[in-house]
Amino acid sequence: MKPVVFLVLRRMRAPLLAPIAAYAIAVVGLVLIPGQDANGEPWRMTIFHALYFVSFMSTTIGFGEIPYAFTNAQRLWVLFCIFLTVSVWLYAIGKLIALLQDKTFQRALAERRFATLVRRLSDPFYLVCGYGETGSALVQALTDRHQRAVVIDIKPERIALLQLENLREFVPALAADARQPHRLLDAGLSHPLCAGAVALTNVNATNLKIAITAKLLHPRIKVICRADSRAIEANMASFGTDHIFDPFETFALSLATRIHSPQLTRLYQWLTSRSGMPPAATRPPPAEGRWILCGYGRFGRALHKHLADPSREFIVIEAQPDRTGRPTGAKLVTGPGTEADTLEQASVCDAVGLVAGTDDDANNLSIIMTARELNRDLFVVARENQSENHGLFFAVEADIIMHPSTVLAERIAELLGTPLLTEFCHQASHQDDDWAGRLLQCLEAMVSDQPLAVWETRIEAEQAPAVATAVETGTHLDLATLNRNPRDREDRLPCLVLLRLHGGEPQLLPDAGQAVQRGDQLLMCGQPWVRQRLAWTLQDPHALAYVLTGETRDGFWHLAANGRRFG
Amino acid sequence: MNPEKVAFGFFIVPALTLNFGFFIGDIDNPDHHHVSELFAVIIVNLIATVIKFGDRSPTGAVLLATSLVAMLQLIAAALVWTYAVHISDTGMTPSTMASIVSLAGGAMIANVVSVVLLVIETVMLRR
Numbered sequence: 001m002k003p004v005v006f007l008v009l010r011r012m013r014a015p016l017l018a019p020i021a022a023y024a025i026a027v028v029g030l031v032l033i034p035g036q037d038a039n040g041e042p043w044r045m046t047i048f049h050a051l052y053f054v055s056f057m058s059t060t061i062g063f064g065e066i067p068y069a070f071t072n073a074q075r076l077w078v079l080f081c082i083f084l085t086v087s088v089w090l091y092a093i094g095k096l097i098a099l100l101q102d103k104t105f106q107r108a109l110a111e112r113r114f115a116t117l118v119r120r121l122s123d124p125f126y127l128v129c130g131y132g133e134t135g136s137a138l139v140q141a142l143t144d145r146h147q148r149a150v151v152i153d154i155k156p157e158r159i160a161l162l163q164l165e166n167l168r169e170f171v172p173a174l175a176a177d178a179r180q181p182h183r184l185l186d187a188g189l190s191h192p193l194c195a196g197a198v199a200l201t202n203v204n205a206t207n208l209k210i211a212i213t214a215k216l217l218h219p220r221i222k223v224i225c226r227a228d229s230r231a232i233e234a235n236m237a238s239f240g241t242d243h244i245f246d247p248f249e250t251f252a253l254s255l256a257t258r259i260h261s262p263q264l265t266r267l268y269q270w271l272t273s274r275s276g277m278p279p280a281a282t283r284p285p286p287a288e289g290r291w292i293l294c295g296y297g298r299f300g301r302a303l304h305k306h307l308a309d310p311s312r313e314f315i316v317i318e319a320q321p322d323r324t325g326r327p328t329g330a331k332l333v334t335g336p337g338t339e340a341d342t343l344e345q346a347s348v349c350d351a352v353g354l355v356a357g358t359d360d361d362a363n364n365l366s367i368i369m370t371a372r373e374l375n376r377d378l379f380v381v382a383r384e385n386q387s388e389n390h391g392l393f394f395a396v397e398a399d400i401i402m403h404p405s406t407v408l409a410e411r412i413a414e415l416l417g418t419p420l421l422t423e424f425c426h427q428a429s430h431q432d433d434d435w436a437g438r439l440l441q442c443l444e445a446m447v448s449d450q451p452l453a454v455w456e457t458r459i460e461a462e463q464a465p466a467v468a469t470a471v472e473t474g475t476h477l478d479l480a481t482l483n484r485n486p487r488d489r490e491d492r493l494p495c496l497v498l499l500r501l502h503g504g505e506p507q508l509l510p511d512a513g514q515a516v517q518r519g520d521q522l523l524m525c526g527q528p529w530v531r532q533r534l535a536w537t538l539q540d541p542h543a544l545a546y547v548l549t550g551e552t553r554d555g556f557w558h559l560a561a562n563g564r565r566f567g
Numbered sequence: 568m569n570p571e572k573v574a575f576g577f578f579i580v581p582a583l584t585l586n587f588g589f590f591i592g593d594i595d596n597p598d599h600h601h602v603s604e605l606f607a608v609i610i611v612n613l614i615a616t617v618i619k620f621g622d623r624s625p626t627g628a629v630l631l632a633t634s635l636v637a638m639l640q641l642i643a644a645a646l647v648w649t650y651a652v653h654i655s656d657t658g659m660t661p662s663t664m665a666s667i668v669s670l671a672g673g674a675m676i677a678n679v680v681s682v683v684l685l686v687i688e689t690v691m692l693r694r
Contacts, residue, residue, distance in 0.1 A: 003623075010621030017617050024610045031603070047606050048649045 004108040008099050015095035019058070022088040026054045026081040033077055037068050058085035110174065111186060117172040118188040123148045126416055127187050127194060129178040129210050130201035131158045133387060134226065134247070136165070137409030138198065143169040144274060145417050150187050152178045154201075179209045181217065189218055196222035196242075196416060200408075204232040211241045224412055228298075243415060250411060251404040252302030255381065257429065258400055259285045259307060259353070264436040268425055270443070271498075271525065272414055276451030278444065283399055285379050288312060289352030294337035294367050296324045299383065299404070300357050304330065315346040338366040343374055353379040356398075361389045368396050420456050420523035424499040427508045439509075446494050446526065453528040454498075457538065459520045464538035470548075471518050477548065480512035486536045486543040489550055493533060495526025578615040579630075579685055582637070583678040585611055590675050594668045595661035602648065605671065609641050612674070615681075626688050633681040640674035 030050035037043040045053075049067060056063050057078065070078065099105065125148035128135055135151065139162070142149045149171050153159055156175035163173065176183040178201065188194050197218075199210035207225045214223045224243045227233040233244050258265045262284050269279040288311035293300055296318040304314060304327060314330035317337040326332055335342035337358070348354070354371050356364040361384065368380050382398035384390060393401045415422045428436065443452060461468050471477055479500075485491035500510040501521040507514075524534070536543040546552055585608045592599025616634040619627065644667045651663040 006621045006623050008621070013617050013620050016620070017614060020610065020613050020617065027606070046652070047602060048653055 004104050008102065008105045011099055012096065015092040015099075018088045019085075019092045022085045023051070023054055023058070026058075026085055027051055029077045029081065030054070030074065033071075033074050035068065035071050035074050043068060054081065054085060057082060058089045060086055111176070114172055114174040115186040118150055118186065118191065121148060121150070121172075121188065121191065121193060124193045124195040125150055125188065125191075127152070127184070127189060127197045127214075129153070129184075129197070129199045129206075130226075131155075131162055131173070132200065132202060133403075133405035134408050135198075135200045136162070137387075137406045138200065138412050139171060140165070140167065141409055141413035142416065143167040143171065145413065147417060152176055152183060152187050154178070179206050181213045184210065184213050185217065189214060189221075194218060194221055196224060198412060198416075199223075199225045200412075201226075204228055208232055208236060211236050212239065215239055215241065222416070224415065226408070243412075245408055245411065246302075247404055247408050248298040248302050251383075251402065251407050252299055252306050254407050254411075255303060255355075255383075255400070255402055256306035258402075259381065260287075260309065261429075261433040261436065263433045263440060264428060264431070267428065267436045267440055267443075270440070270452060271421060271424070271454050272410065276453055276528070278440075278452070283379070285381075285399070286352035290315065290347070290350065291353040291355065292317060292337075292343070292346050292348060292351050292371075293330070293355050293357065294318075294364075295356075295358035295383075296321065296327060296332075297359060299359070300355075301325070301327075303355065303357060315351070317342055317346055336363070338363050338370060340370055340374060343367075343371055348374045348378070351375065351378065353381065355381045355383070357381075357383045359383075359385055361385050361392070365389075365392055365396055368398055372396075418454065418456055418523070420499055420501060420521055421454060423501065423506050424508070424523055427499065427506055431508070443496070443525065446496060450527045452525055453531055454523070454525045455531055457522045457524060457534075459516055459518055459522070466541045466544040467516065467538050468518050469541070470544055471516055475548065477516045477544075478513050479510060479516060481547055482516060482534070482537060483512070484537075484547040486533060486540075486547050489547050493526065493530045495524055495530040495534065497522050497524055499523040575618055576685065578611060578618055579678075579681055582608070582612045582615045582634075583675065583682050586637075586641075586671060586675040586678050590668060590672050592668075595665040597659050597661070597664045600664065600668055605641070605645060605648065605667075608671070608674075609638075609645060612637050612641055612678075624688065626684050630681055630684055633677045633684070637674040637677040637681070640670050640677065644668075644670035644674070 027047060027050040030045050030053065031047055033045075035043050035045060053066060126142060127150050128139055129152050131139070131151050131153040135153070139149050139151060146169065148169055151159070151162060151171055151173040153173070153175060154177050159173045159175040162171060174183070174187065176186075178184060178199070184197075189197060197210060197214040199207035201207055201210075204227055207227060211223050211225050214221060222242045224245070225236050225241050227236055227244050227246055228248070233246065236244050262282075266279055266281075273279065290313045291307070292315050293304060294317045296304070296316050300316065300318070301324075304316070307314070308329065314327070315333060316327045316330050317333045317335065318324055319334070319336045321332055321334055331346075333342055333346045335345070337343060337356070348371055354368070356367040358364055358367070364382055364384075368382060371378055372380065380398045381400040381402070382393050382396070384393050384401055384403040387403060387405070390401070390403070411422075457463060459468055459471065467477065467482075479497055483493050483495065485493050497510055498508075499522070500507045500514070502517065503519070524531075537547050538544075542552075585604065589600055589604040589608055612634065616631070616638055619631040619634055622630065647663060647667050647670065651657070651659050
């Protein structure tokens with residue numbers, strides 16, 4: 001038990017002892033003093049009656065002189081007792097309520113409740129430290145995918161916000177300092193079902209401390225960290241932090257990808273979208289011409305690095321270039337991008353694109369509105385810093401709106417939920433945009449107007465017992481065979497293997513002739529029902545035999561396989 | 568000398584001695600067991616229980632538990648007494664008295680454990 005519980009119990013001694021003593025004195029007096037019954041006969045109060053009388057007297061309820069009217073001697077004693085017991089009662093009750101409302105006591109109770117809730121979790125969960133913009137977006141993304149999360153944040157008001165959030169899964173949350181190892185332990189760091197720790201606070205040192213704690217106390221779990229500086233990133237990497245995200249770098253990279261590979265971006269969006277519907281076609285960003293980059297802070301620099309291309313000319317607008325540093329290979333205009341003067345100096349009239357990338361939403365909106373007045377056809381990319389401003393950015397009709405916290409949260413959620421998809425995106429980013437366009441057409445033809453489902457399969461005894469046993473005993477099974485419909489092997493299932501991870505070696509869109517081996521991990525996509533159908537082949541040896549050789553055997557499977565004939 | 572320990576011993580020992588005083592005598596003879604003695608036992612036990620609140624010593628939790636057990640038994644005895652005298656028509660009978668005294672006897676065992684633990688703890692402290 002926490003020391004504070006002992007302290008509160010200890011402080012409860014006086015307010016409990018006082019009424020016990022006062023009641024005892026009052027009861028003894030009433031029992032000893034002789035009284036009279038209704039007929040004037042001598043009568044003595046029993047302990048039972050005395051306790052009854054004292055109980056309602058002390059609480060000022062006052063039912064009257066029960067069971068018989070008192071004698072004057074009794075009344076004198078009661079007069080004394082009223083002042084004694086009523087004041088003691090008020091003191092005790094007031095003190096006890098104050099003790100129960102004590103801040104440290106309440107916190108100790110909340111911590112205990114939280115630790116119990118976490119201990120009782122029966123599904124794998126992720127420990128999210130820091131519930132700011134990124135943390136809340138991550139928890140939202142995780143719970144939308146039916147994954148559990150536990151949240152720690154230092155600010156109680158953020159935790160209160162979480163409790164108001166309409167999340168699909170229950171998320172235990174505690175306002176506490178994540179730098180303290182025992183808080184992380186309370187939050188389930190050493191819980192056998194803890195699948196990973198995500199440190200997303202805005203303080204680098206805190207994230208570092210969380211990563212170290214997690215790596216030391218539960219080395220097997222995945223540790224994902226946010227780091228704003230190279231030095232901290234190197235420090236985290238030195239002790240084996242699994243994934244380190246620089247929010248500016250991540251955001252700049254994905255924004256750059258959106259600008260120079262729109263098809264690839266659409267592919268990502270479709271594969272990662274929760275509805276599975278293809279994203280609406282948007283205006284393609286201009287491939288070449290002059291771009292204006294407003295804001296050259298950490299984000300601006302990272303974006304410039306990723307977008308630098310001979311076909312594009314860059315003009316940077318920055319109000320304080322001495323503080324942020326001067327760009328190399330781009331013209332610099334000093335001044336606020338919010339004013340028409342500065343934009344005209346940057347020759348906005350013959351620019352093709354503009355990135356409003358300052359860390360202030362009002363400025364970004366102002367830049368876009370001013371620039372649009374000067375040049376109607378400008379392709380506008382907006383950085384949205386606060387999610388509550390989303391409506392404003394939507395109203396200003398920016399071509400691309402990106403919110404750094406959401407981007408980061410989506411990346412992490414994807415990494416935690418479908419790690420193969422992250423690997424696929426990584427591999428696909430080395431391909432050109434036409435490759436993505438062809439794959440998109442192929443997927444569109446495959447799903448027709450159904451939603452697209454993306455899932456992972458591991459050729460292991462747990463998920464695919466039939467296939468795992470078969471390939472173990474030397475049966476040759478290729479991806480094309482796996483693709484056959486177990487109801488009718490001449491029929492091909494509308495699904496596609498996007499990525500195969502074979503012995504840690506990723507293969508993008510593997511050939512249909514490739515043999516499946518034990519331990520392979522497959523990233524597949526297709527119409528949603530295919531996943532169930534494919535599971536038959538993976539799990540049932542009879543279904544597998546049928547797709548391999550075409551022969552059916554007697555038994556339950558035979559009926560199921562030919563269900564159409566019977567049903 | 569720790570004044571807290573004095574208060575501790577002062578209430579825990581009478582909780583046992585008074586309890587013994589009530590318990591001794593023919594088990595079913597109402598003349599051998601007086602109601603005011605039961606009242607005193609209950610009050611002293613209540614105080615002893617509250618004093619044990621918030622004791623962080625290793626035996627503190629067990630001491631509190633024994634006191635709570637004694638309280639449960641004594642309150643049960645008081646309720647049986649009240650029922651017999653004030654509610655039932657038969658009044659106090661030897662069999663009711665026997666059950667009251669046996670409940671109080673149970674509470675006495677709990678109080679004995681309590682005192683033994685207190686002595687053990689004191690002896691351990693001395694070394």
